Amino acid sequence: MAVEIYISEDQIKNKITELAYRINEDFSGQELVVICVLNGAFMFCADLLREITLPVTMEFIKASSYISGTQSSGEIKFEVDVKKNLAGKNVLIIEDIVDTGLTITKIMEKLKTHVPAKIKLASLLFKPSRNIHPVKIDYLGFEIQDKFVIGFGLDYDGRFRELPYIGIFDED
Numbered sequence: 001m002a003v004e005i006y007i008s009e010d011q012i013k014n015k016i017t018e019l020a021y022r023i024n025e026d027f028s029g030q031e032l033v034v035i036c037v038l039n040g041a042f043m044f045c046a047d048l049l050r051e052i053t054l055p056v057t058m059e060f061i062k063a064s065s066y067i068s069g070t071q072s073s074g075e076i077k078f079e080v081d082v083k084k085n086l087a088g089k090n091v092l093i094i095e096d097i098v099d100t101g102l103t104i105t106k107i108m109e110k111l112k113t114h115v116p117a118k119i120k121l122a123s124l125l126f127k128p129s130r131n132i133h134p135v136k137i138d139y140l141g142f143e144i145q146d147k148f149v150i151g152f153g154l155d156y157d158g159r160f161r162e163l164p165y166i167g168i169f170d171e172d
Contacts, residue, residue, distance in 0.1 A: 002170050003150065003151070003160070003163070003167040003168070003169065003170070004167060004168045004170070005165050005166075005167055006144070006147065006149060006165075006166045006167055006168045007142055007144075007152075007165060007166035008165050009164040009165045011142075012047075012124075012141070012152060012164075012165065012166065013047070015124075015141045015142065016044070016047050016048050016051060016141070017051055019048060019051075019122060019139045019141065020048055020051030020052050021051075022139060023048075023052055023054075023092065023120075023122070023139060024051075024052060024053050024054060026120075027054050027090055027092075028054075030054065030090055031054065031055045031056070031057070031089070031090065032052070032054050032055070032056050032057075032090050032091075032092055033056075033057050033058075033059060033084060033086060033089045033090065033091045033092070033116075034049065034052075034056050034057070034058050034059070034092050034094060035058075035059045035060065035061055035082060035091060035092070035093045035094065035111070036058065036059070036060050036061075036094050037060075037061055037062070037063065037093065037094065037095045037096065037103075037104070037107065038060050038061065038062040038080060039062065039153070039155070039161070040095075040096035040097065040153045040154050040155065040161075041094050041095050041096040041124070041153060042153050043152050043153035043161070044094060044096055044122075044124045044141075044152065044153055045094040048094060048122065057084065059082040059083065059084050060080055060082070061078070061080055061081060061082055061093075061107060061110075061111075062078065062079040062080035063076050063077065063078045063079070063103055063106060063107050064076070064077055064079070064103065076102065076103055076106045078110070081110075082111070082114075085114070086111065086114035086115070086116045087114055087115045087116065088115070088116065088117050089116050089117060090116065090117055090118045090120075091111060091116040091118065091119045091120070092120050092121075092122060093107065093108070093111070093119065093120070093121045093122070094122050094123075095107075095121065095122070095123040095124070096123070096124050096125065096152075096153050096154055097123065097124065097125040097126070097127065097149070097154060098121075098123045098125070098126045098127070098131065098135060098137060099127050099130050099131070100130050100131060100132045100133060101131050101132060101133030101134060101135050102132065102133050104121065104123070104133075104135050105133040105135055108121070108135065120138040120139065121135065121136065121137050121138050121139070122137075122138065122139035122140075122141075123137045123139070123140055123141065124141040124142065124152070124153075124166075125141060125142055125143075125144050125149065125154075125166070126140055126142070126143050126144065127143075127144055127145070127146055128143060129145070129146040130146055142166075144166075147168045147169075148168070148169045149166050149167065149168060149169065150163065150166075150167050150168075150169045151163030151164070151165050151166050151167045152164065152165060152166050154166065156169050
């Protein structure tokens with residue numbers, strides 16, 4: 001098994017600084033409810049939050065279409081849900097990757113039932129070639145090719161999340 005660096009640690013840090021600046025500008029003077037999509041977005045979320053200068057409260061949601069391996073099951077399973085009342089709040093969802101778009105579409109549909117004032121999406125990665133369920137990504141880190149990526153929170157069967165960069169996973 002080999003891992004090729006696809007997006008370096010420095011590239012990620014620079015992009016997070018840029019995204020945080022835009023979020024701070026867009027929500028200047030306002031409070032923000034940040035919802036981290038577990039498990040993959042935890043590193044992106046933590047680093048992004050360190051750069052956000054707004055008053056923030058945190059929530060977590062866990063939904064997945066990946067049971068194991070590199071292929072989506074096509075079904076969404078919610079394991080952790082938000083506890084906070086989101087009515088009238090500014091909500092920022094932080095996601096690791098938008099691939100087919102199914103998971104984040106279902107999450108957004110669920111959160112919209114809480115009637116937030118605004119709901120925005122920050123995603124570290126986006127794979128346009130696999131996107132079936134279009135969703136607006138308000139704060140995008142990187143558009144990537146159709147490669148199975150790991151690192152910086154993304155995993156393969158629970159492994160490789162700790163890598164400080166985004167790598168291309170190759171089973172060979």
